[in-house]
Amino acid sequence: MSSTTNSPTHHTSxxxxxxxxxxxxxxxxxxxxxxxxxxxxxxxxxxxxxDELPAGLLGYGL
Incomplete structure (x- = not known):
């Protein structure tokens, strides 16, 4: 009877x-x-x- 060894595969990360x-x-x-x-x-x-939005509102934000 022959003996076979199965070596386990190790996965490392x-x-x-x-x-x-x-x-x-x-x-x-x-x-x-x-x-x-x-x-x-x-x-x-x-x-x-x-009672209206100011004219320079967009320029004020930029």
């Missing part, structure tokens, strides 16, 4: 280091939020005083 997230989307969202709030306030004051 390496996991690379996880870098810190860049948070670029969060930064963009905060920047947009910081621009929208004053533009909304400017439009709100224009509507309260003159």
């Amino acid at each position: 390496t996991i690379g280091s996880i870098g810190t997230p860049s948070r670029r989307n969060t930064e963009l969202a905060l920047l947009v939020f910081a621009v929208v709030i004053p533009v909304f306030a400017y439009a709100n004051v224009g509507l309260a005083i003159n």
Whole structure:
């Protein structure tokens, strides 16, 4: 009787280091939020005083 050895195959994997997230989307969202709030306030004051949106509203936001 012959003896056969079956060597098990070992699968190994390496996991690379996880870098810190860049948070670029969060930064963009905060920047947009910081621009929208004053533009909304400017439009709100224009509507309260003159009952119409100010003419330079778009330029104010840019």
